[in-house]
Amino acid sequence: MTNRRSFIKKSVAAGAALGFTACTPRALRLAEKQLNIQHSSRYLPKLRISLDRVVKETVGLRPYRTLGPRIETENLGNTTLVHNYGHGGSGWSLSWGSAAVAADLVDTSWGKEISLATTSLQSSALPPTAARKVAVVGCGVIGLTTARMLQRRGYEVTIYTKAMAPDITSSKATGTWSPTHRLIESDQITDTFRDTFKQMHQTSFLAFQNLLGLGDKVVWTDTYDVRQELRPHGDLPHNDQYAFMNVLPKSKLLNDKEHPFKESVVYRSTSMVFNIPSLLKMYTDDFLRFGGTVKIQEFKRLEDFDALPEKCVVNCTGIGAKKITDDPHLTPISGQLAFVIPQQEVNYRIATKGAYTINRQDGIVVGGTHKMGSWNTTPSREDTEKMVLAIKEVADAMYS
Numbered sequence: 001m002t003n004r005r006s007f008i009k010k011s012v013a014a015g016a017a018l019g020f021t022a023c024t025p026r027a028l029r030l031a032e033k034q035l036n037i038q039h040s041s042r043y044l045p046k047l048r049i050s051l052d053r054v055v056k057e058t059v060g061l062r063p064y065r066t067l068g069p070r071i072e073t074e075n076l077g078n079t080t081l082v083h084n085y086g087h088g089g090s091g092w093s094l095s096w097g098s099a100a101v102a103a104d105l106v107d108t109s110w111g112k113e114i115s116l117a118t119t120s121l122q123s124s125a126l127p128p129t130a131a132r133k134v135a136v137v138g139c140g141v142i143g144l145t146t147a148r149m150l151q152r153r154g155y156e157v158t159i160y161t162k163a164m165a166p167d168i169t170s171s172k173a174t175g176t177w178s179p180t181h182r183l184i185e186s187d188q189i190t191d192t193f194r195d196t197f198k199q200m201h202q203t204s205f206l207a208f209q210n211l212l213g214l215g216d217k218v219v220w221t222d223t224y225d226v227r228q229e230l231r232p233h234g235d236l237p238h239n240d241q242y243a244f245m246n247v248l249p250k251s252k253l254l255n256d257k258e259h260p261f262k263e264s265v266v267y268r269s270t271s272m273v274f275n276i277p278s279l280l281k282m283y284t285d286d287f288l289r290f291g292g293t294v295k296i297q298e299f300k301r302l303e304d305f306d307a308l309p310e311k312c313v314v315n316c317t318g319i320g321a322k323k324i325t326d327d328p329h330l331t332p333i334s335g336q337l338a339f340v341i342p343q344q345e346v347n348y349r350i351a352t353k354g355a356y357t358i359n360r361q362d363g364i365v366v367g368g369t370h371k372m373g374s375w376n377t378t379p380s381r382e383d384t385e386k387m388v389l390a391i392k393e394v395a396d397a398m399y400s
């Protein structure tokens with residue numbers, strides 16, 4: 001340490017002698033900080049972020065249900081209808097687990113006993129007859145994972161949908177592991193919900209671990225939460241709140257020498273990022289490769305499901321379920337994203353007051369809005385400016 005300090009002093013002094021810099025205590029501190037950062041943590045390339053680098057803006061409607069996702073069976077004329085919608089801001093994270101729970105209900109409707117095996121990704125037994133046809137309505141992440149899960153269990157599946165990627169909410173998501181985000185009102189959490197949640201959470205987490213290593217479809221990434229002051233006691237990021245699941249490392253308050261940000265309060269946490277366009281394409285390709293069919297069709301009311309040739313239908317229509325089912329507990333929470341030209345070298349995330357970034361192949365995605373009850377899907381320039389400028393302030397001050 002003494003050697004390093006004297007090396008820095010000499011370097012700064014030499015620089016000053018050559019007219020490069022002034023040998024002030026501040027210059028010394030900065031030089032030492034930069035050297036420490038390079039030695040004690042990995043180098044974080046600076047974000048090039050500004051409004052003129054924004055190339056796309058989207059607004060998606062999170063299908064928020066105050067009672068939590070609706071995954072249950074309803075008998076409708078000659079049809080068994082299994083609902084699987086209302087995943088709020090957690091739909092990507094819980095998709096595989098939710099698909100497994102819905103597939104269990106489909107199994108039950110065919111009179112098959114649920115065993116532990118059926119809640120795993122792959123059923124141990126094929127269905128007794130080859131012609132067990134199931135319809136899945138909706139081609140978002142919930143519809144696609146449900147359809148794939150049913151195929152794995154031996155069903156013949158047709159997806160009926162009004163729209164596909166990129167014109168669906170699932171294409172307008174940030175793509176992080178956020179299994180509890182805007183999922184349920186806290187006073188509605190029951191023991192049954194807790195049990196189902198645990199099951200969905202575990203199945204999904206495992207599914208994403210199995211998608212690691214396939215290029216950048218799922219990757220682990222660090223988030224730097226940059227703040228003016230310490231988090232109030234008990235105000236844990238939601239990953240920490242669910243630490244009882246023991247799936248993610250705890251976040252850490254960094255010391256000044258472990259990060260390049262100007263602010264002194266910086267937490268680092270590690271979590272997963274999903275490459276949204278790539279995963280949606282892979283799920284669709286897999287579905288078609290295993291004999292699935294996609295038909296474009298809009299459903300106006302519940303009775304339209306009963307008119308389908310399949311006698312078992314899974315309703316995965318996201319916020320679209322509001323009009324079809326008239327569910328009083330379902331409401332949109334809109335969220336806007338601004339896509340900044342991608343920087344391949346950036347492999348970390350920033351969160352700060354009012355905005356966050358996520359590094360993806362298709363852009364540095366900047367988000368941070370939640371408008372409860374809003375059906376408006378037109379991007380607001382004002383929201384883009386607020387979010388991008390909040391991140392720009394943090395990014396521009398890095399290494400200074």
Ligand SMILES: Cc1cc2nc3c(=O)[nH]c(=O)nc-3n(C[C@H](O)[C@H](O)[C@H](O)COP(=O)(O)OP(=O)(O)OC[C@H]3O[C@@H](n4cnc5c(N)ncnc54)[C@H](O)[C@@H]3O)c2cc1C
Pocket residue numbers: 059060061062063085086087088089090091092093094137138139140141142143160161162163164168169170171172173174175176177178179297298299300316317318319320321324334335336337367
């Ligand atoms: C800004 C934002 C950020 C998010 N970030 C994350 C995140 O980081 N992590 C995470 O886990 N989740 C995130 N989410 C939440 C996640 O995107 C949703 O929970 C998820 O996409 C819901 O998927 P879905 O398949 O139910 O809905 P959708 O993707 O909306 O799919 C519904 C499907 O049903 C079809 N459909 C609808 N109505 C009808 C009809 N009447 N007839 C026929 N077909 C119909 C649609 O065309 C579509 O194909 C985010 C959401 C937003 C908006």
